[in-house]
Amino acid sequence: xxxxxxxxxxxxxxxxxxxxxxxxxxxxxxxxxxxxxxxxxxxxxxxxxxxxxxxxxxxxxxxxxxxxxxxxxxxxxxxxxxxxxxxxxxxxxxxxxxxxxxxxxxxxxxxxxxxxxxxxxxxxxxxxxxxxxxxxxxxxxxxxxxxxxxxxxxxxxxxxxxxxxxxxxxxxxxxxxxxxxxxxxxxxxxxxxxxxxxxxxxxxxxxxxxxxxxxxxxxxxxxxxxxxxxxxxxxxxxxxxxxxxxxxxxxxxxxxxxxxxxxxxxxxxxxxxxxxxxxxxxxxxxxxxxxxxxxxxx
Numbered sequence: 001x002x003x004x005x006x007x008x009x010x011x012x013x014x015x016x017x018x019x020x021x022x023x024x025x026x027x028x029x030x031x032x033x034x035x036x037x038x039x040x041x042x043x044x045x046x047x048x049x050x051x052x053x054x055x056x057x058x059x060x061x062x063x064x065x066x067x068x069x070x071x072x073x074x075x076x077x078x079x080x081x082x083x084x085x086x087x088x089x090x091x092x093x094x095x096x097x098x099x100x101x102x103x104x105x106x107x108x109x110x111x112x113x114x115x116x117x118x119x120x121x122x123x124x125x126x127x128x129x130x131x132x133x134x135x136x137x138x139x140x141x142x143x144x145x146x147x148x149x150x151x152x153x154x155x156x157x158x159x160x161x162x163x164x165x166x167x168x169x170x171x172x173x174x175x176x177x178x179x180x181x182x183x184x185x186x187x188x189x190x191x192x193x194x195x196x197x198x199x200x201x202x203x204x205x206x207x208x209x210x211x212x213x214x215x216x217x218x219x220x221x222x223x224x225x226x227x228x229x230x231x232x233x234x235x236x237x238x239x240x241x242x243x244x245x246x247x248x249x250x251x252x253x254x255x256x257x258x259x260x261x262x263x264x265x266x267x268x269x270x271x272x273x274x275x276x277x278x279x280x281x282x283x284x285x286x287x288x289x290x291x292x293x294x295x296x297x298x
Contacts, residue, residue: 002115002148004030009145010062010111011180026062026112027076033059033113034084035073037093038295039102043287044235044277046104046155046201053104053134054097056090056120057291058113059083063138064173065161067210067246072291074109081292091123098129106134106157111141114148121152139181140174146187156188159206163219171210171252182227189228196231198275204233208240209264212251217264225271234276236268241284255284 002009004018014024021029036057042049061074073080084090094105105124110117121133132154139158160181162168168177185205192202205224209217224232238261242253258281265278289296 002118004115007112009114009142011140011142011176012062013142026060028060028112032085032087032090032116033080034090035059035080036082036291036294036296037084037090037097038297039097039100040106040297042106043206043237043239043279043283044157044201044204044233046204047199048132049104051100051102053106054094054102054131055106055108055136056094056117057108057296058110058116060112061109061138062111062140065138066171066244066249067240067242067252068244069241069287069289070109070291071244082294087119087123090120091127094120094124095127095129098124098131103131104134104155105131106136108136109138110135111137111145114145118152137184139184140177141180141184141187143183143187146184146191150191153191155201156192156203157206158185158188158203159208160185160220160224161208162216163223164213164216167213167216178223182223185224185228189232193229193231201233201275204235204276206235206237208237209256209261210240210252211254211256211260214260214263218267221264221267221271221273225273230271230273232273232275234268234273236264236276236278237283238279238281239283239287241288243288256281 007018012025016022016024018030039052040055041052059073059080068074107117134155135153136157162177168174196202207220238256240256246252
């Protein structure tokens with residue numbers, strides 16, 4: 001049973017009573033808060049997902065990334081224009097998409113919304129649909145919370161953003177990201193290693209390469225190889241585009257260079273990561289959502 005009267009879902013462990021409207025780091029009460037539901041082709045061409053993924057984008061987040069592409073819906077001060085707050089509307093929209101031969105249901109930034117996510121999954125299944133469930137997270141997770149999802153989540157899709165806690169603090173407002181995310185990914189790997197194979201990408205670890213921070217990316221890959229496994233799928237992303245507060249920071253107010261991305265690609269090969277995906281450098285033109293629109297990706 002998940003207790004929102006003493007919320008410790010994520011590593012912030014705020015212990016606030018969300019049922020009484022108390023707000024912790026994520027600025028969420030106990031209600032349902034969904035910013036968008038839309039069909040999305042995604043960055044990773046997961047086998048069987050050629051018809052896309054029905055993605056449920058939750059409002060707010062337990063990080064404060066200054067370069068967040070979803071800043072319109074992720075920040076405490078965000079005013080979400082099309083927010084959905086009732087389950088019937090949510091499930092009807094999901095079912096309408098799944099009826100188009102879509103077999104994947106993704107939940108984006110679900111960490112603080114896990115009770116709502118579980119209720120939505122149950123309601124969708126009662127409508128006769130059994131899509132594969134994707135848990136799309138920034139990686140800042142509690143291991144004990146993730147254990148509640150064993151057998152429910154089909155594909156874990158975590159970020160592993162930083163191998164440098166000082167960088168994590170400066171760019172995402174989190175003091176202990178590296179150790180926490182590694183432990184979380186380790187738990188995801190424990191749950192999925194027996195079913196993980198070339199045909200089943202049950203754990204896909206995303207890493208966004210940041211300009212002027214190649215060393216961080218190299219160390220991220222080193223840690224994954226040493227502490228987790230080279231059997232996992234890695235999605236090495238070059239799509240960084242400066243938005244939000246990143247425009248004010250000299251080290252990350254530009255896109256990635258060929259030289260920077262190539263250095264990280266070389267490390268990926270050197271460590272024998274053989275499963276996953278890379279991107280074309282011009283991918284930063286493709287993934288710039290606008291959540292002021294009903295479909296942010298059109």
